[in-house]
Amino acid sequence: MITEQGLIAGRDPNGFRPLAMARLGGAVCFGSESCAFDLLAASFERELEPGEVVVAREGELRSHRVARAAAPRRCVFEHVYFARPDSVVFGDSVAQVRGRLGAQLAREAPAAADVVVPVPDSGLYAALGYSRESGLPFELGMTRNHYVGRTFIEPKQSIRNFGVKVKLNPVPSIIRGRRVVLIDDSIVRGTTSRKIVRMVREAGAAEVHLRISSPPTAWPCFYGIDTPRRSELIAATHTLAEIRAFVEADSVAYLSLEGLLGCVSGERASYCTACWSGAYPVSIAGEDRRQAELFPVGEEEIRP
């Protein structure tokens, strides 16, 4: 918050979301991601502690603990998808974590294929890791239009559909006649993945093997991310075989939760994994609980 009295920055008591502090001459800067400081040429100082509030006023900095220390539950999805690769989040380089996720995915879910292709941009570093570990060549078989936003968080299906078309385009000269391992960070509803798999096939791929650098997303987030309700998440309502059939890939495999947690440096229990495990570290109530139920009373299953 910026007030007439000063600048106030606070982090939630469990530290779900990152918040860091940097210095620029005599000024102090706050940002969720350290890459913001690079743009300003500010020097990163530290992450705020969970439950800490820092007040910057008239050249002075004061730190306050406004919430009782809760067990840290850092959102590990930041490393999978949300954060930028040029950031350091929860003490780990996002790019390095994503590379490790890809390498672990290659160990857990190898594919008989000719080329590793990322779904840009969030699948890029995981695909590099997969390629290094598997020995399969990495190629940019899809291009991304940088003038459109993230389809995951667009509010309406019609906007998401349009978004995918405008956003991604395959490179047929790289894909044609080859068995492609397509690397993406997650499958939410499945509709975007199906469009991408179709695109790659239409560009001439002989086979498409979809590999996901996180476990099946089967639970909504109530800690700051606008995810769909549970009945819209394909992994909550479909088996792996059904997901494969829905997205029309030759094979689909996800990274295990154990494998994911082995790629970050903190204590395993210090991360939130609720969107994969359903283990919500802070209890949810009312409308949130209703959304977390698979088929709330009076509501029909919504097929992706």
Ligand code: SF4
């Ligand atoms: S539920 Fe998922 S997205 Fe939300 S804070 Fe936990 S790990 Fe992150």
